[in-house]
Amino acid sequence: MEAEKKQKAPKKNRWKGLQAEFKKVIWPDKQTLVKQTVAVVSITAVVGVLIAVIDSGILQLLNLLIK
Template sequence: MDLWKQKKKQKAPKKNWIKGLQAEFKKIIWPDKQTLVKQTVAVVSITAVVGVFIAVIDSGILQLLNLIIK
């Protein structure tokens, strides 16, 4: 019987944690669809631009190193 009580006590904090998590999710103010689309487009665009910038810099450094090595 004592072992059963210990297991029950171990499960109690998980329930409290889940209830707390649910309460926090209810506090979230979710963006509307238009805002979500605008922000998604901005993130994807900036990521693409930065990716191209890094690729150009990387290619330039590679060409410079090949020039130095030869």
């Protein structure tokens, strides 16, 4: 029973630990955040289109082989 109590940290300690970790985070400025967001959305769109094109090509190839 005492081993279980030692494993669970009190909620206050968890909250203080969480606050301490958030203070260590280096948050990006607005310009950096916008640039990184645009980069992620752009790359995601390009990869999505690439996957769609490859998928369509494979589907067409399989349809030719089946017929």
